[in-house]
Amino acid sequence: MPLRAxxxxxxxxxxxxxxxxxxxxxxxxxxxxxxxxxDPDLLAHLSAGRAIALVSGTNGKxxxxxxxxxxxxxxxxxxxxxxxxxxxxxxTSALAKAGSTPYAVLEVDEHYLAQVLEATEPHVVxxxxxSRDQLDRAKEVAMMAQLWRAALVRHPDVRVVANADDPMVxxxxxPPADPAQxxxxxxxxxxxxxxxxxxxxxxxxxCGSTIQRSGEQWWxxxxxxxxPQPQWTVEDDGVLDPTGAWHKVxxxxxxxxxxxNAATALAVAAEFGVRPVDAVSRLGVVTSVAxxxxxxxxDGRNIRxxxxxxxxxxxxxxxxxxxxxxxxxxxxxxxxxxxxxxxFDVDFSPLAGRQVLITGDRAYxxxxxxxxxxxxxxxxRTFDDAVRAVPPGRLEVIANYTAFQDxxxxxxxxx
Numbered sequence: 001m002p003l004r005a006x007x008x009x010x011x012x013x014x015x016x017x018x019x020x021x022x023x024x025x026x027x028x029x030x031x032x033x034x035x036x037x038x039d040p041d042l043l044a045h046l047s048a049g050r051a052i053a054l055v056s057g058t059n060g061k062x063x064x065x066x067x068x069x070x071x072x073x074x075x076x077x078x079x080x081x082x083x084x085x086x087x088x089x090x091x092t093s094a095l096a097k098a099g100s101t102p103y104a105v106l107e108v109d110e111h112y113l114a115q116v117l118e119a120t121e122p123h124v125v126x127x128x129x130x131s132r133d134q135l136d137r138a139k140e141v142a143m144m145a146q147l148w149r150a151a152l153v154r155h156p157d158v159r160v161v162a163n164a165d166d167p168m169v170x171x172x173x174x175p176p177a178d179p180a181q182x183x184x185x186x187x188x189x190x191x192x193x194x195x196x197x198x199x200x201x202x203x204x205x206x207c208g209s210t211i212q213r214s215g216e217q218w219w220x221x222x223x224x225x226x227x228p229q230p231q232w233t234v235e236d237d238g239v240l241d242p243t244g245a246w247h248k249v250x251x252x253x254x255x256x257x258x259x260x261n262a263a264t265a266l267a268v269a270a271e272f273g274v275r276p277v278d279a280v281s282r283l284g285v286v287t288s289v290a291x292x293x294x295x296x297x298x299d300g301r302n303i304r305x306x307x308x309x310x311x312x313x314x315x316x317x318x319x320x321x322x323x324x325x326x327x328x329x330x331x332x333x334x335x336x337x338x339x340x341x342x343x344f345d346v347d348f349s350p351l352a353g354r355q356v357l358i359t360g361d362r363a364y365x366x367x368x369x370x371x372x373x374x375x376x377x378x379x380x381r382t383f384d385d386a387v388r389a390v391p392p393g394r395l396e397v398i399a400n401y402t403a404f405q406d407x408x409x410x411x412x413x414x415x
Contacts, residue, residue: 005045008038012096028081032089035096043088046095047104047120050079053268054116056108056148057128057163059313061086063253064128064261065107066289071269071279072103079104084290087112088119103272110144114151117158124159124271125152126264130168131200131312132345134337141168141200148172160188161267164230165195167218171205171225189242191267192216192230193260196319197312199345232267239263239276247280252287255320291408293320298411300392305408309336309400311345317398318350325390326351327380329360329403336401340365348373357386360403383410 001009016031035042053072055065062084069080079098081090086107095104108116110130117125127148130141139147145168152160153175162173173188194216202211209222219226231242238248239262249262262283266276288294288305295304308317332338340362348370356377358366363379370377380386383406387395399407 001045001048002039004039005042008035008042009046009096011035011038012042012093016093016097028083028085028093029087029089030093031096032085032092032094035092036089041119043092043095043116043119046092049100050095050102050104051272052104052106052120052122053124053126053271054106054108054113054120054122055126055128055264055268056110056113057126057169058110058131058133058310059316060128060257060261060264061107061109063258063286063289063292064126064264065105066286067262067265067283068126068268069105070282070286071265071274072105072272073282074269074274074278075272076103077101079106081106082290088116091116091120105268110148111139114147114154117151117155121155122158124161124268126268127160127162127169127173128264129163129166129195129312130172131197131310132342133310134339142203142205145169145172145205149175159271161264161271162188162190163195163264164190164192164228165216165218167201167211167220167225167227168205170228174228188228189232189267189271190228190230191232191260191263193234193263194256197315199311232263234259234263239266239280241266241270241276245276247276249280250284252284253289253293255316257316257319291404294408294411296411299387301387301390301395302393303387303395303397303411305404305411306396306398307401307404308398311342314346314398321396321398322394323354324394324396325355325357326396326398327357327359327383327386328366328377329358329383329397329399329407330363330366331361331400331403331406332365333361333402336403343369344372348375351375355390357389359383359386360399360406383407 012031012035015034019030069078072078079095079101081094086109091106149172160173163169204220206225207223233240238246269279292307306317308314332340357380358377359380
């Protein structure tokens with residue numbers, strides 16, 4: 001690297017270490033921020049010489065990144081932003097901290113995918129899904145799909161692993177060829193894990209016609225856009241690879257959605273030449289991801305943490321949660337988005353019949369929604385009040401982003 005980049009990288013590592021030592025966080029943002037101030041091209045310099053995978057989407061990025069890192073680790077050391085700092089500052093800090101590694105797997109905020117593609121020149125990009133998120137400040141779903149599509153046009157050599165079940169992702173991953181401009185479509189490998197949330201993809205992003213569905217299949221009623229044939233699919237408790245071989249997947253993470261994340265991880269690793277049979281056993285070592293799915297025992301209660309930040313992820317959280325006392329916590333701070341109207345897109349009826357507690361800055365918004373759904377609840381002011389309010393045994397905790405971090409801090413920032 002140029003001397004300036006070497007200095008910036010060293011300062012980045014030092015700043016991150018000081019932040020951790022001072023108890024001000026894991027340093028995954030401040031280190032990169034300072035490094036990029038010294039050398040604005042630091043991310044590109046740190047990426048050079050590494051085979052890189054980027055993982056982006058509205059939901060599942062952090063977990064899929066952790067599983068992919070485990071799978072690619074068959075080949076050697078892998079740099080990754082394991083704490084979920086998924087903007088360029090976080091990527092820069094992660095690569096600087098890792099030092100020289102042949103591989104990197106980076107979670108990327110969907111808004112920053114084009115910028116990070118440009119800086120890192122990755123070998124493969126995984127596109128998971130697109131749904132509404134942070135309504136007051138995030139782009140509308142079709143606009144995000146358009147940004148992804150335009151970015152891939154500029155990088156025709158990148159290999160893409162994409163979700164065949166999401167019409168927005170399929171459209172974004174298949175930009176048309178333009179011989180006059182020298183543009184060719186990217187090489188795309190399709191995976192299917194099933195997608196239960198459909199409410200952001202009833203309108204075709206290509207022509208505006210209605211999307212129709214029948215079982216696993218979907219198609220546009222007005223143009224040729226339709227579900228492609230996936231090469232990687234979830235079947236029972238395993239994954240079918242492109243050769244038709246079935247691999248049993250034994251995860252320590254709950255829910256069918258994480259089986260789909262595992263299928264994506266195997267597909268991405270295969271783009272680096274990793275055989276599924278060699279990678280599948282490594283997926284089981286992932287037990288929690290930046291606190292997600294962590295289980296902590298306190299005062300006779302086994303507390304499990306689930307993150308749910310938008311309607312699609314709440315649907316999956318209800319699928320993961322046991323039928324047990326459940327604490328719901330909602331904030332509306334800047335990282336969450338200030339608009340809580342999305343709560344009315346969530347069907348809370350799966351919680352009927354269990355003890356439900358609510359807390360957080362916007363607990364009353366949640367109270368109104370639960371009342372509309374006919375779900376009885378109890379308001380508690382603190383996490384400790386919630387623990388005391390339930391009998392010994394399992395307590396499921398489902399929270400949006402900053403509420404999740406608040407509770408994680410109460411439990412000493414479990415990982």
